[in-house]
Amino acid sequence: KAGVTQTPRYLIKTRGQQVTLSCSPISGHRSVSWYQQTPGQGLQFLFEYFSETQRNKGNFPGRFSGRQFSNSRSEMNVSTLELGDSALYLCASRNTDTQYFGPGTRLTVL
Amino acid sequence: GNSVTQMEGPVTLSEEAFLTINCTYTATGYPSLFWYVQYPGEGLQLLLKATKADDKGSNKGFEATYRKETTSFHLEKGSVQVSDSAVYFCALTEYSTLTFGKGTMLLVSP
Numbered sequence: 625k626a627g628v629t630q631t632p633r634y635l636i637k638t639r640g641q642q643v644t645l646s647c648s649p650i651s652g653h654r655s656v657s658w659y660q661q662t663p664g665q666g667l668q669f670l671f672e673y674f675s676e677t678q679r680n681k682g683n684f685p686g687r688f689s690g691r692q693f694s695n696s697r698s699e700m701n702v703s704t705l706e707l708g709d710s711a712l713y714l715c716a717s718r719n720t721d722t723q724y725f726g727p728g729t730r731l732t733v734l
Numbered sequence: 735g736n737s738v739t740q741m742e743g744p745v746t747l748s749e750e751a752f753l754t755i756n757c758t759y760t761a762t763g764y765p766s767l768f769w770y771v772q773y774p775g776e777g778l779q780l781l782l783k784a785t786k787a788d789d790k791g792s793n794k795g796f797e798a799t800y801r802k803e804t805t806s807f808h809l810e811k812g813s814v815q816v817s818d819s820a821v822y823f824c825a826l827t828e829y830s831t832l833t834f835g836k837g838t839m840l841l842v843s844p
Contacts (some may be wrong), residue, residue: 631742655830657830666835666837667832680830710761714778720829721783722780
């Protein structure tokens with residue numbers, strides 16, 4: 625089976641812009657979660673989607689949003705980018721209790 | 735809430751040395767426990783997992799045992815290789831959300 629794929633791998637944006645990241649889960653997995661990784665805060669949970677519904681949400685401002693499509697692919701959107709949003713954004717798809725991660729999207733905000 | 739504490743790094747070892755990375759957790763219920771590994775510039779790879787007390791997860795020579803009485807899940811390997819150099823994350827999951835430790839960098843020299 626193909627693993628979790630994320631596009632794009634790298635992004636450079638400026639403050640105030642918005643960005644959309646994409647994630648395709650492992651075939652057959654219906655749950656997709658997003659995590660933010662920064663040197664200072666480590667790995668933090670953003671949200672989880674299951675069958676197109678948001679099931680859980682972490683402690684992030686409303687500028688961070690996501691959605692899931694009927695084929696389980698997911699997107700996350702960050703509006704009004706801030707310098708502090710620079711991070712590695714990781715997507716994971718879940719089978720029972722185990723999450724499998726993609727390679728991440730490295731977002732740099734200038 | 736849930737939390738994971740792991741030893742700070744970097745851990746510096748010579749090839750063929752014995753490795754231990756300590757991990758303890760706090761959880762409200764009965765979580766599943768994981769070790770993930772992250773190589774430079776990559777996402778997280780599942781290394782091993784355990785879902786109940788006294789379970790031992792193992793993979794690629796790494797082992798960890800779920801100790802409910804001490805709320806610990808220490809990672810061990812009998813003989814490390816240079817290729818094991820990476821950052822190791824201990825994590826737990828309850829209700830599908832992963833909570834991570836801050837990560838421990840392992841550096842193995844020839």
